[in-house]
Amino acid sequence: MSHTSKWKWTTILTIATPAVLALTVLFYVIVMDIERQTVILGTPDPIDPTAQFKPVAYVGVVSRYPPTIMYRGYQPIMDYLTANTPYRFELVLGKDYQEALRLLLSRRVSAVFLGSYQYVRAHTEHRIVPVLKPLNEYRQPLSRSVLFVRSSSSMRAVADLAGKTLALPSSESFSAHWPIDELFAQQKMSANDLARVHNFAHHHTVIAQVMNGSFEAGVTREYLVRDLLGKEIRAIAFSDPIPSSPLVALADHHTEIIRAMTEALLRVNQDERTRLELTQHWDAEFVNGFVTANDADYEIIRRMTQPARRKTTP
């Protein structure tokens, strides 16, 4: 009996050992072969092949963010316009408000998205007209500026700003003028009462500077910080509603393009479902659609900023 067992023992060993070794080698080969293909994302939107044969219309925009981010918010609007007008719309980024205005004046672009304040200023010197203005979430063509601090900050009122640092957007924007010209004036304060006031080129820089603690307070457009308010940041004061930033064109130029654009953009909020579907990826400023604008709407800004300007400008 023990003899048979010994026989089996060696037989099994002579079979099992190479088998285990072969299996090991096989496993090694299989494990090391990592060849594979993965499709992580399919094509999101098919490109309309007919679009490239349409005449091109250019729209200028102030580049408040890095180009790619600007395109994320504005290209869907261009795509919408291309699909719904006889033109192919292309975005042209302007470094700042000045350049954006120059793009329009040099007729490189048919229309440009300007700030309310900048429009008011430019209007006095150039023959430009507001075409459309975006609606806010309450369906009003208004927007507000907000003075905000981090939620953890001890500041409660405008007066608390004395001796603190304040981040402002471009001096070409309403948000940069409103606190100095109106808010501080009401409090009998001036910019000199603050430790430091700095103008950044873009709104998002202002928000970032306050959030990361470099500045104690900041001013920006309310719609830009709507998701942060009550969470990371706290509002201290809101401006009166002012007409929202207009889409501006040169008077009597590119009228066909402007008309097509106006019609298409006004159609956006013909009903709620269409609007939500269309504006899904649009820049937050435009998701509620547009109404037509005219120069008289911006009178209020002239009234709000001019007295103060007279005081500070020597």
Added chain:
Amino acid sequence: MIRRAHHTEPVFAHSTLRARILLFTGIVLILLLLVISQVLLYQWRSVIISKQEESVVAVSKTFMVTVLDALIREDQSASAREGMLQTSIDDFMRSLGNVKYVAIVDDRQRLIAAGPPLLADAIPLTERPRLSSDGLALRITEDSTFSWVIDVHIPLRVARKSWGSAVFGYDASPIRDELRRLFFFLFVTTVIVSGATLIVLYVLASRLTRSLNRLVKEMDNVDLDREVRPSATDSGDDVAFLFQRFDAMQRRIDQSRIQLENAQRQVFQAEKLASIGRLASGVAHQVNNPLHGIRACLYAIEKEPENTGQTREYLGLIGEAIANIEAVVQKLLGFARQQPAQGSMIDISASARKVASLVDVRLREKSVRLALDLPEGLPPVAIDHQLFQEVVMNLLLNSFDAVGQRGTIAVTTGVHGADAVFLAVRDNGVGIQPEDLDRIFEPFYTTKDIGQGTGLGLSVSQSIIEQHGGTLLVQSAMGQGSTFTVILPRGSAE
């Protein structure tokens, strides 16, 4: 006295059991470990690969933003930022180190920029087989130029605006290095764990088989007559339990043995009483004759009380007669005594002579001639003389029953071989049928009438002789007679 087992080799060939345990457990274990480690490896493998994939996709996406920014800026002001894309590709490749190639192609698959710059012309990157997807796709492949690469294809798109696409080739050899390390780690672990477990198994199996072998040895060495038991192991395992049960079994065997011995003793006694019954008439005769003599003497003395000479003579006769009666009673009492004395050495010729004188009177009833050839000086035998007498008595009575009027019974003793003695009882009686030769030793087998035979005589005799290491043989021929021979080993002078 129960026969002893004399196995000395272990019943379990202990290497066999151990080998079997090792073999089967070992194979199962190694297979199990292999499967487990492979499953583990596969899980780790997909984790490693997808982690690497995620990382390169994240890196590519981040860099794609730079590429897009550069492309948009080049778009916006064609002259101002020429070469910015190439610079950022070079920076990207330099800072990451694991990028083997980058290619930026426009919508018409024209190469806009590529890295490494030297390879840009040599390798038609754009003609490399692409995935059909226009979306974000990833491929791990072995390439003749770049060896193992993770090839990431990212469309340069925002909404419906497309600038073309970017193709990144990342070094995939770290994945393979990690997998290789993992594989050998698991391999070595498997080997070590298998080895360690086999050693543990080997030790356990050895201990188990050792315990079993000990148990077997203990069983073999058990002397059922001994009262002292081997001490059970105190290892507290199943084998110890087995030992306990075995011990209990031995105790039970002891009890049965004692009961058996008691029963046997009773059987012996019953058979002895039966023999005495058989002797009774002879004994009565032996007592009666002296009593008649005594009575005759007393009668004569009574008649002539003055005859003192006669009286003295007769008193002497009476004394003799009483001595005779005493002798008979003594012999009978001696035979009937119950407790056999232990360890005595006897002379079988003397013993046989005593029995012969006890049955003598009965034999005379049938005028049976009793021929005795009982030489003196035989080697003594270690047997209780009560028991031996009983055997001889049984054989003599059987022969007496078997012979007719004037039959002959011969009792012979002598030396048998170098170290045994024998006692043979031969008769010229009826003999025994050959087919009955085996059955006559069975208890209760008898051919005699009720009251005449118990059927126990030969069975008792046989067990007595065998318990003393001897044998009881029979030879018989029908109508000619039978010979029963007792062979006993000569007693050693312990």
